[in-house]
C-alpha cells in the first residue's frame with residue numbers, strides 16, 4: 112500500500128522523540144513533562160486509529176463485507192447517531208438538524224450498522240473540520256421509486272477544488288485537515304465509499320473552501 116510506511120513513521124518518530132526527551136533530559140518542569148506525555152498519547156491514539164481502520168479497509172478490499180440488510184427509518188438513524196457523538200460537538204457548539212421539508216420518515220433497505228458507521232464518519236468530519244457555532248444539516252430525498260438520496264452538509268472550512276478528486280482515496284488528507292486534527296488517518300471516506308459500493312449505490316462530494324461541504328449518498332428505498 113502506497114504511503115503506508117509514511118503514515119506509520121510520522122507518529123512513531125514523534126513518539127520516539129518525546130520519549131527520548133523525557134528519558135534523557137528529564138524536564139524538571141511538570142507542565143512540560145505533562146505536555147510531552149500528552150503529545151505521546153495523541154500519537155499513540157493516531158497509531159491505534161490507523162490500525163483499526165487498516166484492518167477494516169483490508170477486509171473490505173478482500174470482499175469480506177457481508178451485508179445484513181433490514182428496513183429502517185433514515186431520520187431516526189441520523190438523529191440517534193448525532194446524539195451518540197454530541198459530546199464531541201459540544202466544545203464547538205455545533206448543532207444538528209434535519210432540513211425543513213425532509214422530516215417525514217423515509218424507510219430504506221440497507222445494512223443499518225454499516226450505514227451508521229458512514230454517518231458517524233461524516234458527522235465526525237463535519238465537527239473536526241467545522242467552525243465554532245457551526246451547523247450540520249441532513250437532507251433526505253426520494254430521487255425515484257427505487258432510490259433515496261441522503262445529504263449531510265456542514266458550514267465548515269470546506270475543501271479546495273483541486274483536492275476534491277482525491278478525497279475518497281485512502282490516506283488522503285488536506286493540509287488544513289491535518290492541521291485541524293492530528294489523530295485522523297485519512298481512511299474514513301475511503302471506508303464510506305467501500306460500504307456504499309458494496310450496496311451497489313453511489314457517494315459524491317461538493318465543497319467550497321470557507322463555505323462548507325456536502326456529502327451525498329444513495330440507498331435503496333424500502334422493499335415492500
Ligand SMILES: Nc1ncnc2c1ncn2[C@@H]1O[C@H](COP(=O)(O)OP(=O)(O)OP(=O)(O)O)[C@@H](O)[C@H]1O
Pocket residue numbers: 160164232236237240241265267268269270278283284285286287288289294295296297298299300301324
Ligand atoms: N466535512 C469536511 N470539511 C472539510 N474537510 C473535510 C471534511 N470531510 C473530510 N475532509 C477532508 O478530507 C480528508 C479525508 O477525510 P477522512 O474522513 O477520509 O479522513 P480523516 O477524517 O482525516 O481521518 P479518519 O480516518 O479518522 O476519518 C480529511 O482529512 C479532510 O482533509
Ligand SMILES: [Mg+2]
Pocket residue numbers: 232235236295299300
Ligand atoms: Mg474522518
